[in-house]
Each structure stands twice: as structure tokens, then as C-alpha cells.
Amino acid sequence: MSEQGTTEAAGPGKGQAAGRATASIAGPAGADAAGQTARQTAGQPYAFTAENEAKFQRIIQRYPDKFTALMPTLWLCHDQWGWMRPGLPEWVAGRLDVPLVRVYELLTFYTMFYLENPGRYNLQVCRNVSCHLMGARRIIDHLRARLGVEPGQTDREGLFRLEEAECLGACGYGPMMLVGKDYYENLTIERVDRLIEQWRRGG
């Protein structure tokens, strides 16, 4: 891949110092500085942490072109910021030098990318056949009542979001839900209640 990102990426140990916007917004080689400044000021200035910057560099080095690097870069953004905050799509388009429309098309096509805050605990309960046969509807209805939100909504504290998910590949162990990277399988209402309380307590 021809695009080389910043040459000023902070080395190990520099920690937050790498967060200076000026260092990491230096974009693809050959792009004019004025254009990048324009892009930068169009959105908020963002910067990867040193660790994520190193991951980003590895992505653009390993993937065959800048477009193929887009999806892993969007994941990196979600890892660092939780969701695509305002200005972040523009910042990514600038760093990879890809048309902004391509970024937004991906962000709205794929269900795991977020243009709004998905809350601290995003409860994605499978509603598909196998889970449905095992009582997923009861779990979802219980969570609606318990959290006071409809699927697709985040609660007032920004702590929980409820989502009905399609098949998550845990069909033998339903009902189930995905929270973060963790699968919670063979759910019962009692178990769901225990989890909610545990998360409310902060852990």
C-alpha cells in the first residue's frame, strides 16, 4: 500500500503525548497540506493513541490498498472512541484519503458501526429462529420493561442500550445476548437480572 501515514507517530512510552492532533493528522504522502488542514478543521481534531497509531500503521502496511484498510481502521476508531463521534468519519477519510461517502456508506450499512453512542453496555439479544424457539422474546420483553427502553434505544444514563440482533451463531445455546465481545448464553430472566444488577454496580 502506497499510503504512508504520519512519520511522527509517537514511539512506545510516549503515551498521551502522541495525542497531539498535529502529529497524527499528517495524512497520505503526496496529499497537499492545505487540503488536510481543511479536512481537519471540518471536523474535530482526533488522534489515535500511540498503541492504536502503531496498529493503524500496520493496517495500512499490510492491506493491499487504502480502501481495504478502511474497515479495520473504522474498527480501530470504535476500539478507541466507542463509536464514530462527530467529525471522526471525516478524519478517517482524510487519513486514508478515501472519498467521505465511502466511509458513511460503510457506517450505515454495517450494523456494528455506530454513528451514535451505543451506551456502556449494549445488550444485543438474538431474536432469530433457534433463540426464538427457546424463549428469546421473553428475555427481550423483560429487558424492555426492566430498562425502560425499546429496542434500538439507549437508556437515559447512557448505561444500557437494548438491541434485537439477528442470528449471532449461538443457536444451540439460546436465548443469548452479545455484550461487548462477550456471549451470554442459555439466558434465563433471573440470570439477566443478576447481570443487569452487576453492571449497574459498575462491573
Place this chain on the structure above:
Amino acid sequence: MADSARCPKILTANFGVTDSHTLAVYRSRGGFTALARALSSMKPQQVLEEVKASGLRGRGGAGFPAGVKWGFVPQGTGKPVYFLVNADESEPGTFKDRHIMDFDPHLMIEGTILSCYAVNCHDAFVYIRGEYGWLVDRVQVAADEAYAAALLGPNILGSGFGLELIVHKGAGAYICGEETGLINSLEGKKGQPRIKPPFPAVVGFLNCPTVVNNVETVAAVPWIINHGAPAYRAIGTEKSTGTKLMSLSGPVCRPGNYEIPLGLPLRELIFGPEYGRGLLPGIELKAVIPGGSSVPVLTAQEAMEVNLDYESLAAKGSMLGSGGCIVIGDDANMVDVLRVILQFYHHESCGQCTPCREGTGWLDALLERMLDGQGRPDDLQLIERICAGMIGTTICVLSDAAVMPARSFIAKFRSEFEALLPKGDELEDYVPLAVQAELPRSWAEPASAD
């Protein structure tokens, strides 16, 4: 040949073994011997021929012979060949690739390297669905181990053959399991399937020759290389060779993944002591979806008569698909189950082709209306009309995948649907679909047309 006792474990040998996901344990149990053997004593073409001879068929759903698919890759074009492992497992009812990657990621990696060797590919990707976040990490760790042990990289085991493997994380879209949808997604686009021709074997990822194979398919390759095609063919039936990992779900006593010799009676999978051990107490078998939610449903009786192989299921009008076997008990309402399935296809239609984009939503809306008690007398006719417009009319088969359950559920469990619909004479303002004004149409049929 359907005797499970004599069925070797090809895909699941390491399942349940402590730390089976590590390179050390995988190697201690004979891992990477097939690779060492192939790289030292076989030409790529020989690996391809061996797999072709084994009769191994694609395990993602379509069942196309893997070796034949590899043979479509043009060699010497000057372009790189890409190999994409499809780990976007998302066919409802299917959770098998998840266990292969969880318990035995090195089996998949070894199979991938062998497959790449067969098609002269030096760049491979494993495309894992984003929801399997922890498996992305697990496969990445395994790949890192393999790189460190020179099992991946520029010179594998000193053979001179090199392979770069990138573990890629999807982001939530069923359609990326369709091979050209997967290719588009990997290219950083929406995961919308491509029109064919051209076919990916010739013009695929980045316009280069590309093979896309399911995790389970590549995972069978090391065993085939170690034991030879005849040994593989000795398992299963004539046209459905080898073993298949079946995902069993629904109200059964022991749901889970089972490696079966192809040709095993479905009855055995559901009720056999080594497998599902029957339905939960108090529930009787009503229906079975044998191969993931896209395939036509079987009645309990059909399920009791059919064997799990490509031909037997085809003879019953269904398919082996991805092996996601969903058991439906008599506590379920079939209209309700179909609604859940159609809601899924509605949610997952990529939106490109008109019949699928509009048809999946229409079917979903009709089923929802029916369940709300607002159905109309002709709804089943209307559904059939919509299905006729959806099947075989789109770029990929997602549209067909919505039609097949819709048609089969209604055909086989019609009374449950009719019970929810009013009769024509119960409605005051009802005008049957059949009684419609024949308006003049300007469709010109010239004399020369047939």
C-alpha cells in the same frame, strides 16, 4: 457408511482437548504434518487433484465441489491469486465454524495454507464476522503463533512457499457470507454481492483470481492430505463424501455441534444417544429445518425418513445447506416461526436488487399483519405471487433464501396460516384478488414473437 461409531473425527478431533487452540497442543496431536508432507513431497497440482478426488464439497451452503472450484482459477495470468476463508458464519441455525475457530484455529490455518498451496496463492484473508469478536482475537493469536513458527510468512517450513494471512473482522451483515458480498466487503465497500459474470475465480478480490471457501471446507483438507482421497470417500455416500459438522438447535436435550458421516439419518441426529437425545420433555417433533433457515422446512414425518446428505435432502425438496439443523417442537406456531425468519431476511437484504429489497419487507409486513389478526383472505395467494417475483430474479440467492422457507412453511403447515385469516364472506368490503378489472394493456405482441 452412516455408522457413527466407525466415523473418524476429521474436524472435531481436538474439540474438548485442553488448550487445543494452541500451536503446541495442535502439533502434539499431529497438526501441521499434512502441511509438511505436502510442501516437501507434493506439487500444488497434486494437492488440488487429491482434494478433487476426495469429493469434498463446499460446506458454506452451496455444496460446490471444492477441488473443481480451485480448478477454475486461471494460472499464470500475472495477477496475484487471493484466497479468502469465509468465516462470516451467520446462517441462522449455524454455529459450527465458531467451534472450529474456537477449539482448533490451527486446523483452519493449516487447511488454508494447503488450499493456498494448491492454487498458487500467496495472500489469504480470514473474514470473520464482527460479532465473533473474541474469535477474531483467538485466530489472530493463532496466526501470530504460526508466523513465529515459520508456518506462515515468506518461507513456510523452509519450502520456499510463502503465504501472508490477514485476519479480517467483519462488521455485521449477513450478506457478507455470500462470496462476492464478502469480496466487496473486504474491498472496503458495502457487502453487496456482485453480478456474475465475471466469476470470482477469474475476476474477484481487487479484480484478481479469487477463491472463497468456508472454514469447515478448508478444515477438512489436512485430513484428506494425510489420509488420502480414497479414505475420505470411504466416509459418507457416493456423492456426499466425508463428514459434516451439524449444528443442532431448538428444543432438544443436547443441542450442539456434531460431526456426522454424511448420509446419517436425520432421525439419528435428533434422537441418537450420541447426538441430540430427543426433544425436551413434553415436546413433540413438529418440523425440522435441516440446513439453516434458508432451506425448505421438513415435516416431522419427512424428517424421520431423510438422511443427512446432499442427494437425500434434495429428493425431499430441501437442502443440506450449511448444516444448521433447527428442530421445531409442537409448542411452536409455524406462522410465528416464519415471521421470525422473514424478519431476518428483511433486515439483511442488502438493498441492491428490487425484488429482494422490496419483497423481503413486503413478506415480513404481511406476516406481521397476519399475526396481528389483520390478515386478509387472499394473503396466502399474495404471498405466493410475491415469492414468484422474488425467486431467481436477483443477483444473489438471499431473495431465494427468503422464498424457500415462506413457500415450504405455507405448503406444509397451511392450516396454521389459514386459521389466522378471515374468510372472504366475513368481510363486508372484500373484493377477491381474482375478480379484478381487466384493463386494456398496451403490451404489443408482434407476429414474429412466439
Place this chain on the structure above:
Amino acid sequence: MANVIIDGKQLEVALGSNLFEACTLARGELLPHFCYHPVLSIAGVCRMCQVEIEGMPKLQIACNTPVKDGMVVRTRSEKVKTAVQQILEFHLLHHPVDCPVCDQAGECALQEFYMDHGLYHADVDVEDKLRKAKVKPIGRLVMLDAERCVLCARCTRFLSEITGTWELGIFNRGDHSEIDVTPGMTLDNNYSLNTVDICPVGALTSRDFRFRKRVWWLKVTDSVCAGCATGCNMTIHHDQGVAYRFKPRTNPDVNRWWMCDHGRLLYTQIAGPDRLRTPWVRSASGGEPAAAGFDQAYRRIAAWLEQAGPGRKPVLVASPHAMLEEQYALQALLGEQAGGRVLGYRLAGAEQQLADGLLLSADRTPNAAGARRLGMAELSAADLQTHAAADTLLVILDNDLAGLSPEAAQALTGFGLVVYLGTRLDATARLADVTLPGLVYAEKDGLFVNAGGRVQALHAALPAPGEAKPQLALLRDLGELLGHLPAWSTVDDVRSALVARVAAFGALAGGVPPAGLALDAPPEDAAAGAKGGSKRG
């Protein structure tokens, strides 16, 4: 080559060529379609062009099927008819069916295909149609109604494949898929109105044109854009003497399917308060020029000629805006016959801006190449100054010299009499002694030669404003005043004389076809053509 049978008709087409095009040939009309476009990539998504091919169990979309030898294709069978009906029904599922308030009505592909193939009874009974963006201005000239969109992706393909500007995208998925402008962007590139042209339905409409005229009242006349040296083929859409819009006319060798917004909006300048509807004359005693009749104008010229006597010297300035016949008539009649000297066809360097690499040429005049082929050269203000004298008559053909150069304006004041054949009350008209009102390109027949050396014909679409006359008639009158009555009286006469007497245009003897006629390019034209990018886009 491949022999195929389409609807019983045998024809020979190139092997591997597009079956959609072959079907068009056989049928004499296009297959129903929304997404197919000859120069955009194949999307294959609308599924409207399905045809039956013998030996294939399923219907195939013609747009993505390469022709094979021996193919037997049916485009009008019952099976095809049913399929198209079903697709149309799907298209109407969430469509608002708001035709009475839709400006696309009358030129809407959905309407037209429904007319031909529709079901005409409503199974479509979804209560809650999906709501999407409506009446959303997405650029200075383009309005979006996403509910009417059939998601053919023509606009997005145009903006990624032709302009490379990527303003629009299709966001979300499934039946929530929606065309929209990328957040933070507007659709304001110089080719934005092409998206309106290629949009088959009322999803993208022209903010400039919408609700100004129902399209079925519009008459359509073939013409050529006068906005630059590319010479984009276009049609003038007009009614009752008023132009309402310009649309590109397909010409693969010039502008392909496109036209720039700059050229398209020139229709707004045809009429206007500064158009000359009568001659303007400054009296011999000086003062400001004032509107006058032709009698008065010609008397003023005759009086000056009388006074100047036989020693008078006529000098002439032609124009890159004038049509080829006019340039030639000036040269032949007032030049060769009446002894005038042609100083040149334009001020050096005037009316040059940056080319955009797609269609818009650096040279913003339509017929400089015509003048060059007649042997004319550029002139400078100094050339004018050299000839400025009290005994000299200056005739300017359609060239606002004074508006383009203050030095030229200064030079005009030194001539004994300045006669200007103009179209507007511009700086030159205000300085000239006699201004004669002529016609603009949309009001007369004639030829332009584009930067690539292609001769293209324009046709009169609009009536002359007021007393204005074709420039050829004005030139003829001037010749008569100078004592030289020409042998010609019509455009065709001039064209015949031109073809007979100027070797460079001998190739026009057989007439000029609608797509124009390429002349052998002299070197400087070839260079100009390449710069203008007339074969790109």
C-alpha cells in the same frame, strides 16, 4: 461475430457484446430498464431488462449478458411480461405515486414502463410506506426526493465514475437504502445536472427547471452548445418562443451523454433586457446612441460612405461566436468583393479560462476553429489602433471588442464609422456609431467547428426578437450599401459557396449529419481539441 435470434429476428452482432444493445437493435426500442446506462458500469440491480434465453432455466438480465453465437432470445414472451410486471409492482411498493405533483411526469421511466407493462390493479396494500427525504435541496441546482428513488445507482455511479467527485451515496441497507448527499457536502460540481438527466424518475429534479413547464408542451430542436470550444451536442427545449432548458444530445465522439452546468444554463441569457431588438444609431453630430429603425441606421451608414468618398477604407473584425457561414460571408463579401481587410477573428488571448479536464474547454467560444480554417488570425488592440483613421470604416461581426479590452475600446473611437453587428447592448454597442441587431445561436441555422475540428449544425429554435435579423441578412445589406450585391441570399447558398471555394470545407459537400462531420485536423486544432478534452467524459 455472433448470430443471434431475438424475438424471431435474426441479426449479427459482435461476439461478447452487450445483449441489452442487441435487443435494442432487434426491437427497435429499448428494453425496460432503470439502472442500465451505456457508459456507466453495469449495476444489474433494477432487474427490469430480464429476457428469456433458450437453454437457460431462469430469466437473465440482458444488461449483464454477453452475446454468444446461436443465442435465441425472447423479450416479449409471457414469462418476461410477468416478470417485468412483478418488478414494477415491487418498485411501486414504497413509491409515493405522487405523479400529479412530480415534475418528472411526462418523462418518467417508471410511468412509461408501467404504461407498457403494468398490472393496473393494486395488490400493493402496504399501509405504512417508508418515509425518506423529500424536497431536499442537495445542491444549487438539484432537488432530491428519496421516496421516488428506484435505487438504480446511476447518479452515484456518474459521480464516482465520470466526475470523480463522490457527493452522493446510497446509505443504509435493504428497503431503508436511501440516496443522499454525503454529510457536510453539497452536489455542486459543474456537471450536477447530468444526475437529473440520468435519473429515470422524479428523485432528482432540476431546481432551475422544476414546475416551470410540463414537459409535454416542450418542442425539441437539435443544437450545439455555444459555451465553449467543445461543442457539446444538445437540444433546446422551448415553447412559444421561449427556451426552458438545454439538455445534452448523445454524441459518443464529442460529449458522450453529458453537458456541463455552465453550458446548460446559457439558455437563461438568450432573452434578457440587454438583447437588441432594434438598431441603435449615434447621430453624425455625436452624443449617445439611441434606438432607431433600420431606415435610419442604413441612412447613417450611406451618408458616411457618401461623405468619405472613394478613398474610404473598410476594415473588418470577425468573431469566434459567429457561425461559419457568417464568418465566410464577412470574408468573401465585405472582404474580397468590397475590398475590406479582415484584421482577425478575435482579440489575442480573449475569452480563455481554465479547462476542467472533462468537457469544458479553456476556449470559451464555440467557433474559433471555423475562423482559423478560413485563414483568419487573432488580432490585438494595437492592430485596431494602427487602422483607426477618419477615412476608415470598421465593421465588427458579433464581437464585443470594447467589453473585452479597454485598449480596443479606445481604438474604436479613432475610426470614421464603426458598424457593429451585435446581439446585446454591450460596451461595443455603446461605442459604435451604428449597431445592427442580430440573432444568437438558438435563433438561426448554421455551423460551428469545435476544437477537435468537427463541423456541427445548429438549427433555429426560437424566433428573432423584435426587428433583429440574421447576421447574413445584415451582411448582405452592408454589401449592398458598399455597392456589392452578393450572389447568395440564404444560409444554404452561403454554405454551398463555402464548400465550393474553401478547400478546407470541401468535405461538407455531402451535408452535415446530426452527429457532425470531423474534418482533418490541422495541428493547432488537434492540440486545442486535446486540451478541451472533447473525447473524454
